[in-house]
Amino acid sequence: MTYKPFQIGVRPDWLISDETTHDVSLREVLALLAAIDATGNIAGAGRECGLSYRHAWGILRKFEAHFGVPLMITRRRQGTQLSPFAQRLVWANRRIEARLMPMLESMASELQEELERLLSQNAEHVRLHASHGFAVEALLRHMQGRTPGLELRYRTAIEALASLERHECDLAGFQVPLGDFQAPILRRYSPWLDAGAYRLIHLAVRSTGLFVEAGNPKAIQGMADLARNDVRFVNRQIGSSTRYLVGLMLERLGISIAQVQGYETSEFTHMAIAAHIASGMADTGIGVETAARRFGLDFIPMVQERYFFAVHCDTLETPAVQSLLQIMRSDNYREEVRQQVGYDATETGMIQTLQEAFE
Template sequence: MNDSNGKDPGGTFRVALRPGWWLDGDDADGGIPLKDVLALLAAIDATGNIAGAGRACGLSYRHAWGVLRRFEALFGVPLLVTHRRQGTELTPFAQRLLWANRRIEARLMPMLDSLASELQEELQRLLPEGKPHLRLHASHGFAVEALMQHMQGHAPGLELRYRTASEALAALDAGECDLAGFQVPLGEFEPSMLAHYRPWLHRDDHLLVHLAVRNTGLFVPAGNPKGIHGMADLARPDVRFVNRQTGSSTRLLIELMLRRLDIPVARVQGYENSEFTHMAVAAHIASGMADTGIGVETAAHRFGLDFVALARERYFFALRKDTIEQPAMRALLGVMRGSGYRDFIGQLVGYDASETGKIQTLKEAFG
C-alpha cells in the first residue's frame, strides 16, 4: 500500500491510502509495481488502441509499447490482440488481470479510506490548531463517500469509520460517534428492519437527518443472459449469487425477501460468498464470478450491468438531539443542504436528493 499527502483548501494535510500490486522476484528490489501496466490496460480497454491509451496515460507510443512488452515477458503470455483495421483488444489474461484489479479496488478502497480518515484525525489532534472533528460511522455508500469529498476544507471536518448500520447505531448509543448511518426499505420490510435497529434508536434521545433515497436491486450482466427477474430466481441451480457480508443491512434485507418467498438460504448457490461494498458486488459479477447480487443501482451502472429493481431505501444519519445546535453539526448540515452536494447526489443513477439535509424525529420519519 502507498500513502500520499496533499493540501486541501483549508491548508491542512490530507492522508490517502491506495491499493497497489507488485510482482515479487529474486532479482526485484522490493518488487515490480504493476501500476503503469494496469493503467495502460484500462486505457486500451476504453479507447481500443495503444496510441490513444498512451495519450490518456501521458506516455509516448514507444514507451507504452515498452511497458506492455516488459510485462508480457514477465507474465510469459501476450496481453494484446491486434486486429488489422479493427484496433486492439485485451487478451483473456489481460482482461482477467484488469478485472482482478477492479475487484481489489472495490473491496479495499472503503477500508483504506476509513483507515486514512482515522490516521488523519489522530495526527491532526497533535497539531497546535487541531480541533475536535465530528465522528461519522456508516456503511459504505455513494452519498457518504461524496459527503466526505464535499467536507474537505470545511472546519472542523468529518472523521469517518465504515461500519455496518447496526455497528454504527450501537456506537452512537454508546457515545463513540456523533452520527450513525443506516438505511430502511420503504414498504413491507420497513417494520422488520426498524425492529432490528430498535435497541439503539430512542425517540427521546435521537433525531434523523435525511441523506437520500436510493434504488436497490439485483445486478445482472448486460443483456441479462440468464433471465433473472426477481428473488425467486436465486433458487435456480444455474444461478450463482454473491452476497453482502454478515451483519450488513443489505444481507438482512436479502434474508427478509427470501423468507417471504419461503426460500431457504441453503438453496441459493453462493449465499455464503460475500463482498463488503456495492461496488465489490458489481465487480464480482462483471468479472464473471457470479450471475447476480444485490446492491444500489449506481454500482450496477458504473460496471455496465443491468439492474432489476427490488426496493427503494431511505438512508439516514441518526444523531443525539443535544448535538443538533453545535457549530460543527450546523456546518455539516450546511454542506448537506448546499446546492453542490445536493446536485451531486441528484445526478447519481438511482438516487433522489429532494429531501437531503431534512431533520426529522423518529416519529415523523416512521410514524
C-alpha cells in the same frame, strides 16, 4: 512553523516478485491496460496516462517478460487488443479497488483527523460511522479541507448505531426500506434507537435491487430466481442490513438460504458486488442502482431505501454538526447526490424525530 493543510490518501498496489526482481509495482501497467481497454488503442491510452507511444509499449513488453505471456494480441484488420490474461488483470484490479477503496478511504479519513488534531489548534471535527453508500462518499469529498473536518469509518448499520450509543461517534448512518420490510428492519435496529434521545437527519432515498449482466442472459426477474440451479448469487457481508433484507425477502418467498447458490459468498460494498458480477464470477447480487450502472450492468429494482444519520439531540445543536448540515443542504452537495443514478436528494438535510420518520 505554520501548519500547512494537506490531504491523505491510501491506495491499493499490486507487487510482483520473481527470481530476479522483487516487489515491482504493477500500478503503471494496470493503469495503461485499463486505458487501452477504454480507448481501444495504445496511442490513445498512452495520451490518457501521459505516456509516449514508445514508452507505453516499453511498459507492456517489460511486464510481458515478467509474466511470460502476451498482454496484447494483434489481429489483421482488428488492430491490437488486450489478451485474455490482460483482460483478467484489468477485471481483478477493478474488483480489488471496488472491495478495498471504501475501507482505505475510511482509514485515510481516520489518519487525517488524528494528524490534524496533533498539528492544528482547531481539533473540531465530526465523527461519522456509517454503512457504505455513494451519498456518504460524496459528503466526505465535500468536507475535505474544511473546518470542521469529517472522520469517516465504514461500519454496518448496527455497528454504527452501537457506536453512537457508546458515544464513540457523533453520527450513525443506517438505511431503512420503504414498504413491507420497514417494520422488521426497524425492529432489528430498535435496541440502539432511543426515540427520546435521537433525531434523524435525512440523507437520501436510493433504489436497491438485483444486478445482472447486460442483456440479462439468465432472464432473472426477481428474488425467486435465486433458487434456480443455474443462477450464482453474491451476497453482502455478514451483519450488513442488505444481507438481512435478502434473508427477509427469501423467507417471504419460502426459499431457504441453502437453496441459493453463492449465498455465503460475500462482498463489502455495492461496487464490489457489481465488479464480482461484471467479471463473470456471479450472475446476480443485490445493491444500489448506481453501482450497477457504473459497471454496465442491468438493474432490477426491488425496494426504495431511505438513508439516515442518527444523532443525539444535544449533539445536533453543536457548531460542528450544524456546519455539516449546511453542507448537506447546499446546492452543490444535493446536486452531486442527484447525479448518482437511483438517488433522490429531495429531503436531504431534513431533521425528523423517529415518530415523524416512521409513522
